[in-house]
Amino acid sequence: xxxxxxxxxxxxxxxxxxxxxxxxxxxxxxxxxxxxxxxxxxxxxxxxxxxxxxxxxxxxxxxxxxxxxxxxxxxxxxxxxxxxxxxxxxxxxxxxxxxxxxxxxxxxxxxxxxxxxxxxxxxxxxxxxxxxxxxxxxxxxxxxxxxxxxxxxxxxxxxxxxxxxxxxxxxxxxxxxxxxxxxxxxxxxxxxxxxxxxxxxxxxxxxxxxxxxxxxxxxxxxxxxxxxxxxxxxxxxxxxxxxxxxxxxxxxxxxxxxxxxxxxxxxxxxxxxxxxxxxxxxxxxxxxxxxxxxxxxxxxxxxxxxxxxxxxxxxxxxxxxxxxxxxxxxxxxxxxxxxxxxxxxxxxxxxxxxxxxx
Numbered sequence: 001x002x003x004x005x006x007x008x009x010x011x012x013x014x015x016x017x018x019x020x021x022x023x024x025x026x027x028x029x030x031x032x033x034x035x036x037x038x039x040x041x042x043x044x045x046x047x048x049x050x051x052x053x054x055x056x057x058x059x060x061x062x063x064x065x066x067x068x069x070x071x072x073x074x075x076x077x078x079x080x081x082x083x084x085x086x087x088x089x090x091x092x093x094x095x096x097x098x099x100x101x102x103x104x105x106x107x108x109x110x111x112x113x114x115x116x117x118x119x120x121x122x123x124x125x126x127x128x129x130x131x132x133x134x135x136x137x138x139x140x141x142x143x144x145x146x147x148x149x150x151x152x153x154x155x156x157x158x159x160x161x162x163x164x165x166x167x168x169x170x171x172x173x174x175x176x177x178x179x180x181x182x183x184x185x186x187x188x189x190x191x192x193x194x195x196x197x198x199x200x201x202x203x204x205x206x207x208x209x210x211x212x213x214x215x216x217x218x219x220x221x222x223x224x225x226x227x228x229x230x231x232x233x234x235x236x237x238x239x240x241x242x243x244x245x246x247x248x249x250x251x252x253x254x255x256x257x258x259x260x261x262x263x264x265x266x267x268x269x270x271x272x273x274x275x276x277x278x279x280x281x282x283x284x285x286x287x288x289x290x291x292x293x294x295x296x297x298x299x300x301x302x303x304x305x306x307x308x309x310x311x312x313x314x315x316x317x318x319x320x321x322x323x324x325x326x327x328x329x330x331x332x333x334x335x336x337x338x339x340x341x342x343x344x345x346x347x348x349x350x351x352x353x354x355x356x357x358x
Contacts, residue, residue: 047303049074050088050110051295052101054117056214056240058091062268063240063291067116067139069269070295077296078303084108098123106131112302114139114295118185124148135307137298139291140185142312150312151294155185156192156355157346158287158322159236162265163196164342165285165324166234167204168335171261176207176227178246180214180239188355189238189267189287195353199342207232211242220245228253228262234284236265243267247274250282263330270325286325294321318347 051071053064071087080086088110090101098120105113106127112135115124121141128136128145135147142150166175177193179186194206207227211219220242224235228249235250237243243266250262254277264275266286275283294315301307315321324339331339345351 047078047112047299048080048085048087048110049112049114049299049302050090050105050108051114051116052098052105052120053089053091054098054119054214054240055092055094056117058089060215060241061244061271061274062266063139063289064116066269066289066291067114067295070292071114071299073292074296074299084110095119099127102127102136103131106134111135112137112299112307114298115141116291117141118183119181135302135309137295139294144310146310148310149298149308151298152312152314153289153291153294153321154314154316154353154355155188155238155287155289155322156195156353157317158289158324159189159192159238160196160199160346160351160353161317161324161339161343162236162285162287163193163198163206164200164339165196165331165335166193166236166265167197167200168338169263169284169331170204170234172231172233173201173204174207174227174230174232175204176209176224176232176235178220178223178227178235178237178239178243179208179210180242181212182210184356186210186238187357189236191355191357192353193236196342211239213242214240216242217245217248221249224249224264233261234263234265236267236287238267238287240268244274247271247282251275251277254280254282266325272325272328281328281330283327284330285327288323288325290315290321290323317343 049071051067056064058064058068068089075087082088092098092101102123115138118141121143124136124138125143128148137149139151177190179190197204197206209223220239224246235246237246247264250264253260253262263284264282265284268289271286272283275281
């Protein structure tokens with residue numbers, strides 16, 4: 001897929017001084033940002049940032065990994081070292097770890113702490129009210145605190161394009177959606193995907209299944225096995241680490257039969273590498289959510305004293321907050337051109353994709 005198509009740029013057009021900066025908090029960032037020390041015992045940096053993963057973990061090849069990529073890029077751009085006074089992360093093994101991990105990073109004097117995922121709302125709300133000198137940001141959730149920035153995306157817009165692609169590429173007219181937990185952010189993926197399929201083939205029914213987890217690859221594999229066995233040829237997953245099981249099932253089928261027409265649409269990050277099977281690949285495309293760039297942008301604002309505390313930022317297709325990844329030739333040019341038309345209609349405001357179930 002050409003990277004120039006339907007907002008496929010791999011960077012968020014969110015100039016720190018214009019888009020976010022213009023809406024940032026006017027408060028003076030007066031926190032002593034020189035606290036702490038680097039991991040090698042050297043002098044602490046002027047600004048430090050860290051994140052707490054959800055249960056999917058730092059290597060989920062999806063949401064958490066994208067957020068960590070943004071923090072690492074921020075660290076590299078600002079010559080920070082991993083550890084106190086620089087950048088770091090703590091991994092959550094269960095939801096019981098959220099509060100403990102957030103509090104631990106605040107006590108280590110990180111200036112800005114990200115919580116990754118909707119399920120961290122209550123924990124951030126609680127810790128932010130206690131650690132008022134620390135700035136927090138939650139991704140995919142909203143917390144009404146003056147020292148918390150809420151970051152949301154119009155996942156439904158990117159998912160709509162994924163649905164259009166699936167409807168145009170299916171041969172069996174059977175398409176599947178595998179979600180993690182049935183929460184608002186994942187429902188936005190589902191709703192957008194269904195709307196995209198409907199726009200192309202109004203009578204096509206999508207097989208929807210929620211696994212109830214973001215870290216259970218075996219559940220994703222089982223769901224995919226059932227769907228592919230019943231004739232589904234394209235599955236879009238929005239299930240974090242659970243979605244790795246969808247890829248496993250597709251790859252096993254492709255390995256067993258080189259001519260098998262089975263595809264996966266990845267989520268959050270470009271999951272092309274996850275679909276590699278020898279010389280073949282089962283990744284049709286991926287719906288990108290540029291968490292990495294959003295994290296980097298908010299970190300820059302905080303460092304500049306323009307932290308958007310108490311605000312909710314929502315990024316969509318028009319500003320490359322969401323997009324489809326390069327398909328590396330899996331999608332023909334004529335189909336890409338068709339998808340491009342749908343994308344332009346969304347970006348121009350001609351099509352408004354709903355984000356909630358009717």
